[in-house]
Amino acid sequence: xxxxxxxxxxxxxxxxxxxxxxxxxxxxxxxxxxxxxxxxxxxxxxxxxxxxxxxxxxxxxxxxxxxxxxxxxxxxxxxxxxxxxxxxxxxxxxxxxxxxxxxxxxxxxxxxxxxxxxxxxxxxxxxxxxxxxxxxxxxxxxxxxxxxxxxxxxxxxxxxxxxxxxxxxxxxxxxxxxxxxxxxxxxxxxxxxxxxxxxxxxxxxxxxxxxxxxxxxxxxxxxxxxxxxxxxxxxxxxxxxxxxxxxxxxxxxxxxxxxxxxxx
Amino acid sequence: xxxxxxxxxxxxxxxxxxxxxxxxxxxxxxxxxxxxxxxxxxxxxxxxxxxxxxxxxxxxxxxxxxxxxxxxxxxxxxxxxxxxxxxxxxxxxxxxxxxxxxxxxxxxxxxxxxxxxxxxxxxxxxxxxxxxxxxxxxxxxxxxxxxxxxxxxxxxxxxxxxxxxxxxxxxxxxxxxxxxxxxxxxxxxxxxxxxxxxxxxxxxxxxxxxxxxxxxxxxxxxxxxxxxxxxxxxxxxxxxxxxxxxxxxxxxxxxxxxxxxxxx
Numbered sequence: 001x002x003x004x005x006x007x008x009x010x011x012x013x014x015x016x017x018x019x020x021x022x023x024x025x026x027x028x029x030x031x032x033x034x035x036x037x038x039x040x041x042x043x044x045x046x047x048x049x050x051x052x053x054x055x056x057x058x059x060x061x062x063x064x065x066x067x068x069x070x071x072x073x074x075x076x077x078x079x080x081x082x083x084x085x086x087x088x089x090x091x092x093x094x095x096x097x098x099x100x101x102x103x104x105x106x107x108x109x110x111x112x113x114x115x116x117x118x119x120x121x122x123x124x125x126x127x128x129x130x131x132x133x134x135x136x137x138x139x140x141x142x143x144x145x146x147x148x149x150x151x152x153x154x155x156x157x158x159x160x161x162x163x164x165x166x167x168x169x170x171x172x173x174x175x176x177x178x179x180x181x182x183x184x185x186x187x188x189x190x191x192x193x194x195x196x197x198x199x200x201x202x203x204x205x206x207x208x209x210x211x212x213x214x215x216x217x218x219x220x221x222x223x224x225x226x227x228x229x230x231x232x233x234x235x236x237x238x239x240x241x242x243x244x245x246x247x248x249x250x251x252x253x254x255x256x257x258x259x260x261x262x263x264x
Numbered sequence: 265x266x267x268x269x270x271x272x273x274x275x276x277x278x279x280x281x282x283x284x285x286x287x288x289x290x291x292x293x294x295x296x297x298x299x300x301x302x303x304x305x306x307x308x309x310x311x312x313x314x315x316x317x318x319x320x321x322x323x324x325x326x327x328x329x330x331x332x333x334x335x336x337x338x339x340x341x342x343x344x345x346x347x348x349x350x351x352x353x354x355x356x357x358x359x360x361x362x363x364x365x366x367x368x369x370x371x372x373x374x375x376x377x378x379x380x381x382x383x384x385x386x387x388x389x390x391x392x393x394x395x396x397x398x399x400x401x402x403x404x405x406x407x408x409x410x411x412x413x414x415x416x417x418x419x420x421x422x423x424x425x426x427x428x429x430x431x432x433x434x435x436x437x438x439x440x441x442x443x444x445x446x447x448x449x450x451x452x453x454x455x456x457x458x459x460x461x462x463x464x465x466x467x468x469x470x471x472x473x474x475x476x477x478x479x480x481x482x483x484x485x486x487x488x489x490x491x492x493x494x495x496x497x498x499x500x501x502x503x504x505x506x507x508x509x510x511x512x513x514x515x516x517x518x519x520x521x522x523x524x525x526x527x528x
Contacts, residue, residue: 006395015287018383020279085397087390089520093398096517100507111510115391119282123381126351131270131379133349134357135411136419138402138428147399147522155400155426162422163415164402243364246375253360256353258411 002072008118011204033081125200130251266336272382275468297345389464394515
């Protein structure tokens with residue numbers, strides 16, 4: 001019986017990859033994933049002798065999932081490779097979507113499927129900045145590839161009004177250069193300009209950049225020029241503050257205490 | 265110069281503890297943390313020879329943070345120990361709160377402070393159940409120890425209306441036996457009774473329990489009898505579905521696709 005393990009190797013550094021994922025990657029007969037992620041995973045774990053690496057384009061998530069399931073149905077031990085946590089905007093949902101969609105229940109009926117968590121990009125950025133996710137928070141994707149933009153706007157408005165810390169994935173791409181500006185404007189209806197904002201790019205990788213700024217600075221005409229698909233943005237709540245930490249280092253954190261009703 | 269490392273060892277199994285945290289725990293001169301968490305951490309990593317374990321009560325978070333900072337200011341290499349991710353409802357914010365509160369900037373001015381992420385309880389429960397956090401989600405604490413209950417209710421109403429997946433921490437304690445019922449009723453204003461719900465208790469520990477149920481079942485008079493402080497509840501969105509996975513196993517996942525405007 002084949003096995004399909006959906007794994008997340010974390011942000012990209014070996015110190016943040018779980019032993020479970022190291023073990024699975026090191027023993028799988030097949031790795032399936034986006035080209036860039038397979039390259040990253042190889043810097044963390046050497047594939048087993050004879051293991052086959054199946055490299056795909058970033059957009060073919062459904063086809064990638066089906067190919068992986070077919071391999072496992074043939075008796076292989078397959079690792080579907082994501083960065084971060086495979087359960088957060090990544091391949092675990094894509095695999096289960098294909099199982100639901102498949103009309104023949106026998107096709108993959110003998111495959112053992114497991115999901116293996118990893119440190120997400122938002123957790124990594126938060127740790128470097130201090131503790132901005134220290135109280136109630138949400139994690140939203142700004143991409144409207146698979147959902148209507150008006151839903152994105154409605155969710156942003158709701159979570160900003162409810163005073164949650166907001167972690168934004170996929171904030172900006174070449175095809176969506178301006179939606180980040182709209183998102184910042186919606187949040188700005190409910191939060192002051194001094195609200196701390198953490199920008200984390202490639203955290204845990206050689207080119208890591210973490211910057212603590214403010215909502216007002218992010219809203220300026222060139223405020224999000226540096227933001228791209230590899231950036232996670234964390235917008236604070238009314239209880240997120242920056243402090244001068246030891247050595248003059250600025251740290252951002254969200255207090256566990258809330259004084260009363262939040263600004264609406 | 266002393267060092268204070270705020271670490272999270274993950275849900276409790278060695279396969280989910282990052283190598284970074286293993287290294288820090290194995291070399292620290294002092295471990296500071298809630299009694300139960302120090303016991304768990306010792307099943308994962310042996311303290312260095314001569315290391316001192318400072319055991320505290322669960323509620324003394326501020327005192328614990330100050331004691332750890334004082335130790336580090338004295339030149340020690342201190343690990344502040346949380347389970348899960350220390351940046352999510354845990355000690356990282358407590359440490360930074362104390363630094364902000366301290367009137368003497370010189371007291372801990374030379375201490376190097378670092379935060380080290382871990383796999384959170386919500387991620388662990390999600391991985392076991394399938395991929396319920398596969399799209400936009402939020403993470404809320406139901407505890408009203410540090411925030412007013414009306415804010416909890418307002419946040420629940422907002423995120424339920426915005427059709428986010430909702431992960432609930434601290435859902436029920438001896439002192440708050442009934443708030444989970446109120447929370448379920450608020451979510452039920454916006455979600456159907458068939459909405460999948462994941463209950464994860466002690467995931468990654470020897471007594472792990474993961475159950476997939478529905479919002480209607482959770483709302484029944486004894487629907488949350490098994491829920492306690494060690495349970496994480498994940499309530500699906502309108503796009504969360506259960507499927508019959510291979511071997512007849514039920515899996516829950518949230519589709520990455522959203523058909524249009526969400527139910528309000």
